[in-house]
Amino acid sequence: MDKKINVVTLGCSKNTVDSEVLMAQLHKNGWQVFSNSESTEAKVVIINTCGFIGDAKEESINTILSFVAAKQQGSIRRIYAIGCLAHRYRDELRAEIPELDGVFRLSELSQLMGELRATYHPDCATERLLTTPKHYAYLKISEGCSWRCAYCAIPLIRGNHVSRSIESLVEETQMLVAQGVREIIVIAQDSTYYGIDLYGERRLPELLRRIADVDGVRWVRLHYAHPAHFPAEVLDLMATNPKICPYIDIPLQHVTTPMLTAMRRHHTGPEVDALIGYMRERVPNLAIRTTFLVGFPGETAADFEAMLQFVRKHKLDRVGVFAYSEEEGTAAAEMADNVPAEVKQQRVDALMELQREISLENNQRLVGQRCTVIVDSVEPDMLLARTMHDSPEVDQEVQVLLSESATVQPGDFIEVEIVEAMDYDLVARLV
Numbered sequence: 001m002d003k004k005i006n007v008v009t010l011g012c013s014k015n016t017v018d019s020e021v022l023m024a025q026l027h028k029n030g031w032q033v034f035s036n037s038e039s040t041e042a043k044v045v046i047i048n049t050c051g052f053i054g055d056a057k058e059e060s061i062n063t064i065l066s067f068v069a070a071k072q073q074g075s076i077r078r079i080y081a082i083g084c085l086a087h088r089y090r091d092e093l094r095a096e097i098p099e100l101d102g103v104f105r106l107s108e109l110s111q112l113m114g115e116l117r118a119t120y121h122p123d124c125a126t127e128r129l130l131t132t133p134k135h136y137a138y139l140k141i142s143e144g145c146s147w148r149c150a151y152c153a154i155p156l157i158r159g160n161h162v163s164r165s166i167e168s169l170v171e172e173t174q175m176l177v178a179q180g181v182r183e184i185i186v187i188a189q190d191s192t193y194y195g196i197d198l199y200g201e202r203r204l205p206e207l208l209r210r211i212a213d214v215d216g217v218r219w220v221r222l223h224y225a226h227p228a229h230f231p232a233e234v235l236d237l238m239a240t241n242p243k244i245c246p247y248i249d250i251p252l253q254h255v256t257t258p259m260l261t262a263m264r265r266h267h268t269g270p271e272v273d274a275l276i277g278y279m280r281e282r283v284p285n286l287a288i289r290t291t292f293l294v295g296f297p298g299e300t301a302a303d304f305e306a307m308l309q310f311v312r313k314h315k316l317d318r319v320g321v322f323a324y325s326e327e328e329g330t331a332a333a334e335m336a337d338n339v340p341a342e343v344k345q346q347r348v349d350a351l352m353e354l355q356r357e358i359s360l361e362n363n364q365r366l367v368g369q370r371c372t373v374i375v376d377s378v379e380p381d382m383l384l385a386r387t388m389h390d391s392p393e394v395d396q397e398v399q400v401l402l403s404e405s406a407t408v409q410p411g412d413f414i415e416v417e418i419v420e421a422m423d424y425d426l427v428a429r430l431v
Contacts, residue, residue, distance in 0.1 A: 004042040005116075006034045008067075009131070010060055011050025013187050013223070013393075015083060017140045019048045020128035022082075022109060027129050029118035035131045043077040044116070051085035051157065054325035060085045068099040080104065082112065084157045106158065126172045133376060135411030136183035136392060137176045141169055141207065145189035146197075147226060149253075150264040150331040151293065151324065154189055161190065163198040170210050177216035182411055183374060184211055184219070185391065190226040192234070205233040212243040218413060219374070221391055223249040227275055228266040235282040245388040248279070249289040255310040256303045259296060264331065269306070276314050287389035289318035292351060295344030296324045297335035304347050311354055317362060318395055319355040321348045356423050359396075363421035370431055373398050375412045383408055385416070385428075396424045403430060 005026055009019040023033045034040045045067050049060035060083075070076045078101045081093060087105040094103055104112045110120035130137055144159040145152070173184055186208070188194060195203030212220050220243055222234070227250055238246045254260050257269040279286055292307060311319065323344035326333050373385035376392065383400035390396055400416055408414060420427035 002041075002043050003030055004032045004034070004040070005044045005046065006037045006040050006042040007046045007048065008036050008063060009048045010063060011048070011052065011056060011084065013138045013185070014140055014189070015048050015050060016131060017128070017138050017187070018083070018106075020131055021125065022046070022048075022112075023129035023131070024124065024127040025109070025113060025120060026116070026118065028121055028124060028127075029113070029116075031116075031118070033129060043075075044080075045076055045078070046080045046082060046112075049081055049083035049085035051083070051088050052154070053322065053327070057085055064093075064097060064100070068097060071099055080112065080115070082106070082108075084154075088153070088157050126168065127175070130176075130179060130181075132392070133410055134180040135374065135376075136185060137179075137181045138185045138187050139169060139173060139176070139211070140164075140187050141191060141194050142188040146193065147190060147228075147266065148264060148331075150262060150335075151296065151327065153327040153330055156329050158189070161193050161197055163194050163196070163203075165198065166203065166207050166210055169207060170214065173211050173214045173217065177214055180411065182216065182218040182413075183221065184217055185221045185223060186211070187223045190224060191222060192225045192229070192231055202229075202231045204231055205237055208234065208237055208244055209241070212237075212241055217243060219243060219245050219388065221245045221247055223391065225250045227252060227272055230275060232278075232282070235279060235286075238286060239283045245287075246283050246285050247287045247289070247389055247391065249391070251291045253291065253293045254296070254299075254303070254307065256306045259299055259303050262298055262332075262335070263293070263296060273310065273313075276316075280314075285389075287317040288314075289320075289391070289395065290316055291320040291322060293322050293324055294347040294351065295339040297332060297337055297339070299324075299339055304350075308351065308354060311351065311358065315358050315362065316355070317359075317389060319351070320394075321351045321355075323348050360421065360423045363396075363423075363426055366418045366426060367421050368418065370415060370417045372413055373400070373416055373428070375400075375408055375410050375414060377410055378408060383414075385414070387426075396426065398426045398428050400428045400430060406430060 007019050026033050050056040067079050080102045082104045086103045090103045113120040142163045144161050145155050146161040237244045255269050375383050375385045377384045385398045415431040416428035418426050418428050
């Protein structure tokens with residue numbers, strides 16, 4: 001077998017980490033590994049699939065079929081599927097796409113390595129071949145989720161929440177820094193649940209402190225926090241520790257008590273409202289990213305109007321919106337999907353238009369201010385960078401105008417002045 005392999009990653013940043021671990025194992029076995037390559041000599045392809053929502057499933061299937069077509073044309077010899085879709089629908093994929101040479105569940109990495117005539121090295125289970133730019137990396141602190149929200153299939157796929165030890169995560173951070181990483185992006189299905197299963201209590205604040213204390217770490221960013229029982233000490237860290245970004249990704253999903261109860265979110269509408277106000281009070285410069293789910297079974301026009309009012313009130317910094325789609329096996333699948341598709345889309349569009357206006361308003365207030373940004377890439381006529389309030393790939397960029405004397409590299413931290421505001425981007429000049 002020609003030892004060149006292409007690993008194609010779909011879905012979220014947690015999948016990215018899984019692929020990087022797999023790629024490190026392959027590399028250790030002498031494989032030349034490509035990531036998401038559209039033009040490579042690799043005759044073997046592994047597709048790390050996503051199965052979170054309907055659109056993600058469709059993208060995964062279409063990606064598999066595109067490589068099946070390439071296999072039928074003779075340019076690829078073997079195709080393997082792993083990841084969430086493969087885990088949940090292995091039998092269906094095997095039956096309906098027989099061109100797949102193997103479909104492996106998330107727990108079967110060693111079996112996949114055996115199929116490739118390679119050796120799985122358990123002592124190197126946290127080593128990664130990074131696919132992100134070398135100056136930032138994701139750090140997955142746990143696996144699975146124990147909340148059992150009515151609409152979500154993740155616990156069915158990845159099981160209950162399982163935390164990694166603080167020591168192992170600090171060691172992985174040190175390994176990442178040794179590779180040039182300066183920004184650590186902490187991820188989990190629910191990061192605020194961290195430690196309950198392992199230590200009997202929430203230990204996210206301690207973990208964030210330990211990560212920030214690693215020499216070479218410049219920024220630590222927090223993603224995917226559940227609103228229920230939010231650990232307030234995290235906010236104190238954001239307010240006082242210059243390495244911990246005043247930024248949080250906290251998927252709210254909805255804001256009315258009837259909807260939150262139906263969704264099994266374990267908190268009420270007034271509690272969500274109070275939490276966001278409390279966060280703003282404790283960390284005045286906090287950037288809040290959230291996602292909302294519209295069109296959930298039983299959502300009324302009044303429920304949606306309350307969501308609009310909530311967004312207007314709190315002027316959230318970053319908002320993503322998804323239309324509800326039924327996931328078999330979840331509690332919501334037993335409910336009548338009674339919001340028409342066109343109404344769901346209208347609500348998505350209305351909420352995103354409101355957020356566009358808020359984002360522009362928020363950005364306009366930044367014009368004339370100076371801030372530190374991290375450079376993600378150097379383009380012919382500008383630098384593409386991010387502030388402490390922006391996560392890569394999902395948030396806005398700062399377009400820094402280049403001067404002839406500028407000598408800047410990706411990963412550099414530079415001072416800029418904001419000179420222009422757009423809906424979802426900023427323009428700045430070097431200070």
